[in-house]
Structure formats: structure tokens, C-alpha cells
Amino acid sequence: MYTKKIFIEITKLTICILGVLTLYISLASIINGQYALFSYLLPFNIAFVVWYHFRLNNISLRLFKY
Numbered sequence: 001m002y003t004k005k006i007f008i009e010i011t012k013l014t015i016c017i018l019g020v021l022t023l024y025i026s027l028a029s030i031i032n033g034q035y036a037l038f039s040y041l042l043p044f045n046i047a048f049v050v051w052y053h054f055r056l057n058n059i060s061l062r063l064f065k066y
Contacts, residue, residue, distance in 0.1 A: 012055075019048030 022044050029037040054060070 015048075016052070019045075019052065022048065 022041050026038050026041045026045055029035070029041070
């Protein structure tokens with residue numbers, strides 16, 4: 001029972017680390033003028049920010065409630 005909870009927490013932590021890493025790389029690419037890399041990472045950054053916003057506010061990710 002605890003292994004599933006630990007796996008979920010490790011997955012969330014990994015997503016947070018990767019999200020912050022892509023945000024940092026995007027910021028560095030804008031500063032260095034690499035706009036192609038920024039445009040490539042933009043959808044990942046938007047998805048991470050939306051996911052993290054919902055996680056911080058304890059809101060369900062379901063957009064349409066039946």
C-alpha cells in the first residue's frame with residue numbers, strides 16, 4: 001500500500017524538477033537569443049504552470065464536471 005503512495009510522490013517530485021528545469025532553460029534561451037528553443041519548450045512550460053497551479057490550490061484537474 002505504501003509503495004504506491006511513495007511512487008506517486010516520487011513521480012510528482014520528478015515532474016516538479018523537470019518543470020523547473022524547462023522553465024530555467026527557456027529563460028536562458030530567451031537571454032541568449034535562441035528563440036527556436038524557447039518556442040519548442042513553451043507548451044511544456046504552460047502545461048507545467050497550469051498543473052502546478054492546480055496542485056497548489058488543491059483544485060481538480062477535471063475541466064468538465066459531469
